Structure formats: C-alpha cells, structure tokens
Amino acid sequence: MLRKLLISFWLLSLPGLAWAASQWVLEQSTLTYHVSHPLHQFDGVSHTAKGKGICADGECNFLIAVPVKSFDSGDSNRDLHMLQVTRGAQFPFVTVRTRLPESAATSATITLDLEVQFAGQTFEYKQVPFQRSVQGSETRITGTIPAKLPDFKIDPPTLLTMPIKNEIPVRVDMTWHPR
Amino acid sequence: MPLIVSVGLKPKRESGMVVDIAHVKRICFAGLAGACLIVMLDPSLMAQALGELTGTVTDPTGTPVAFAFVTTTNVETGRALPAATGMDGIYKFTLPSGNYRIKFESRGYETQEIPAANVAALSTVVENCVLEAVAQTQSSITADPAQKTAPSPSGKPAEPSLEDLGISPSQVKGNAREQALLDRRSHMLKMHQRLGLITIAPLGATLITSAFAGGRETSRASRDAHAALGTATEGVYLSTAYFAIRAPKLAGTKTRGPIRLHKTLAWIHGPGMILTPILGEMAFAQKSRGERVHGIASAHGPVAIVTAGAFGLAVASVSFKF
Numbered sequence: 001m002l003r004k005l006l007i008s009f010w011l012l013s014l015p016g017l018a019w020a021a022s023q024w025v026l027e028q029s030t031l032t033y034h035v036s037h038p039l040h041q042f043d044g045v046s047h048t049a050k051g052k053g054i055c056a057d058g059e060c061n062f063l064i065a066v067p068v069k070s071f072d073s074g075d076s077n078r079d080l081h082m083l084q085v086t087r088g089a090q091f092p093f094v095t096v097r098t099r100l101p102e103s104a105a106t107s108a109t110i111t112l113d114l115e116v117q118f119a120g121q122t123f124e125y126k127q128v129p130f131q132r133s134v135q136g137s138e139t140r141i142t143g144t145i146p147a148k149l150p151d152f153k154i155d156p157p158t159l160l161t162m163p164i165k166n167e168i169p170v171r172v173d174m175t176w177h178p179r
Numbered sequence: 180m181p182l183i184v185s186v187g188l189k190p191k192r193e194s195g196m197v198v199d200i201a202h203v204k205r206i207c208f209a210g211l212a213g214a215c216l217i218v219m220l221d222p223s224l225m226a227q228a229l230g231e232l233t234g235t236v237t238d239p240t241g242t243p244v245a246f247a248f249v250t251t252t253n254v255e256t257g258r259a260l261p262a263a264t265g266m267d268g269i270y271k272f273t274l275p276s277g278n279y280r281i282k283f284e285s286r287g288y289e290t291q292e293i294p295a296a297n298v299a300a301l302s303t304v305v306e307n308c309v310l311e312a313v314a315q316t317q318s319s320i321t322a323d324p325a326q327k328t329a330p331s332p333s334g335k336p337a338e339p340s341l342e343d344l345g346i347s348p349s350q351v352k353g354n355a356r357e358q359a360l361l362d363r364r365s366h367m368l369k370m371h372q373r374l375g376l377i378t379i380a381p382l383g384a385t386l387i388t389s390a391f392a393g394g395r396e397t398s399r400a401s402r403d404a405h406a407a408l409g410t411a412t413e414g415v416y417l418s419t420a421y422f423a424i425r426a427p428k429l430a431g432t433k434t435r436g437p438i439r440l441h442k443t444l445a446w447i448h449g450p451g452m453i454l455t456p457i458l459g460e461m462a463f464a465q466k467s468r469g470e471r472v473h474g475i476a477s478a479h480g481p482v483a484i485v486t487a488g489a490f491g492l493a494v495a496s497v498s499f500k501f
Binding site for chain 1: 248250259261262263338339340341343344345346350351353354355357358360361362364365368369372373376429432433434435436437438441497498499
C-alpha cells in the first residue's frame, strides 16, 4: 500500500518537477492571427517563433520572438500589405515577454501577463488564460492573445476602401522542452 | 466630318484610312485625363511636397542611444508615425509639410517631447534630443530588448534576451529604406485599387450603351455617347494600370495566392483594353459611313465583353475568398 502511494506521489509530482527545470526552449510553435473584413476572413500563420524561459528563485521569465515577415496568409500581396501597416521592415520582430511563479505553472489553466512589443509599440495584456498540458517531457501551451490594432497604433488596412476589424486575435500553440 | 488620308494612288474612300477628328479629341482627352490622375496621385510626383525630419538621440554624455523610439505626430491630423534610431542614434522621417510633435522614448531614459517642429517642403529639419537617464524601475517602455540581459538588482539571473534566441542586433535593427519602399508600394496599390473601382462605373455604362450603339437603327448620338464613355473608361483604366505597374517590387517576393489570378487576368484585360477602342473606332467609322460593321471591326463587341469579364474577375479575385 505504502509503495503504491509513493509511486502515485512520484507520478503526480512529475509536471511540477518538469517546470522546476532551470531553462526552457521553445520546440515547436504555431502562431495564427485572424483578420475579419466585411468581404472575407483570413488567417496568417507563423511556425518560426523562437523562445526561451529561465527559471530561478521560484520565478520563470519567458521570451518569445517571431519575425513579422514569417506570417503567411496564403497571399503574397496581402502579406506585404500587412508587413507595411505593421511597420514590419522597421520593427522586424514581435516579442512577447512574460513571467510567472514556478508554483503557478503546474495547473491545467495558467493566466499570464504578457508584454508584447509589436510595430514599435509595447502593450501589456493582463491575465490572459492559457491551457497547459504535459506530454512526456514536453509542455504544450495553447491560448489566444486578444490583440487589437489600436493597441499598437496600427491603422486598419483596407480592401476596396473597407477597413478590417480592429480585433486581430492571435492563437498560440507552443511546445516547450526543458533543457 | 471625317478626314480621308489616301493610302493608294487613287483617293478612294474604301482604300483610305479614315481619321475622325472627334475620335482624336477623345483619345487626347483620355490621355490627358489619365495623365492628370497620375500627376495628382503618384507619390513620386508629389514628392516635391515632402520634407525631411532627422536628428540624433544621445544620452547626457553624448553617446548615441540606439533603438530609441521616435514618434512624430502631425499636429493638424493627429496621424502618428513611429520609427527607431539606428546604432548611431540617428532617426530620419520623410514627411508631408506641416507641424509635428516629436516624442523620444527609450528604456532607462526619461521620455522627451518636442511640441512643434515645422517641416517644410524640400527642406531638412534637424531636431536632436538628449535623453536623461532614470532609475531602471521607472522605465515602462522597452526599446532595446538586448538591454534586458543586465542582471536585476536583486541578483536574479538575467531575463532571456534576443541574443539568447540566436537573434543578432543586426536582425533586430529595422530597415527604414525597405519600410519606405513598402509605404510607397502600398500607397500606389491603394490608388490602383480605388481607380480600379472607379473604372467599373464608366465600364458598366459603356457596356450598357453598347446596346444602343451597335444595332441597325442606331443614331450618331448614341454611338457618340458609347464612344465617349469608352474613352473615359480607357483613361481611368490606364491610370489604374499605371499605379500597378509602377508600384515598387520587393526583391525575393514570390507571388502566391489569389493575387496570382489577379495578375494573370491583367494579361487578358490589358491587351483587351488596347484592342477594344481600336476595333471600336473601326466599327464607329464603318457605321458613320452607313456601312454594316464588318471585317475585324465586328470583333469589337466580343473583345469588349471578354475584356470587361476579365476585369470584373480580376476585381473579384482580390475581393472575395473563393
């Protein structure tokens, strides 16, 4: 009985131990922004984000960076237009910084404060919920950042003189690996 | 009154090339209208109205502050334009003439603002800025992510930096020239888009009036109206095409998605827009002589319909998701 309890305790503590690793590296990622226009909707996808997390003294600091150019909406003209309105040539990277206590990293849902740098502006999104699941040694984080164009002083691009909606939610799907 | 230019030895009407003075006027009008639109809307031709705003951002010791955010806001329109300084602390804007408020921000420094800088056409205004350092905890804007590599006062290890991700400072540094190219491209394609939409109106009207211009019982007035609308379509269409052709291309960009169909269709409606008025003029001349439209001129209608169809599809290809 005691042996079973010990094994159960050991298995339950695995995710917590995993987060206690000193460093995390972003293994795979899919970031998808969604745009709504009166005539159609489209998604821009990037798989080229880089990320790293450093945990120490009970706190983890994460940085994720993705090139603005890497987002692909399936149309080269649209991507160049998005690159222009987001001033992607002048500010080539979107960066996201967040920190969380190591103790908070064991639950299935984590809420994060995100500092996003984009288009030469910095905006903080408070208490953004993310789902967390552990698969072996990897931790998968999924969620949506409720980004809006005015947060980064971006004029909505227009098609046929009609502007897109200000809301451009960014779906996040990341797999982190301890180093 | 048609002018007959003799081609053969005998000044026969059948063998001569008929040049309609009214048609020459129409062509001149179309060309003039197109040229006017281009002059009014082309940013390179409007460049004379632009001025330059530049300067250097330094700290109190005179050291350039790299990657500082510089935002100019047009006092009249409220339109804001951000930029960042380079490694040498220099920033540069090309702006329409007007009064601008300039804000300088950088992590670890007090935000500075110049309330008004007057940018005049064809002139360069220099506004330098000295940023005063503040305590690190007070800064709210992160200008240079690399600065976050410094250890915190508590002795905690550094936060991850872009260098930790394998991203070098040269990759982070923006390319103002490429951004300017993108801005110009977008401006020209916006004009292309607007003029393309405007083209639909005279094009539709031309198609409608064709029903009254080609039949047996048509009057000179209805043919003139059709020809005039066709000429107007031609003028706006040429301007539309000009903005697409002259829009800067970005090296290494592969054409993907619906824009490929849009560009391919231009190979149909482009030649069609050249051929249609030529055939139309031939048909016009034949009708004016009281003849039935014959020969190659009888292709005017079908060519016009294919051209209009290709043009409509080109507009739809970038407007709707199929």
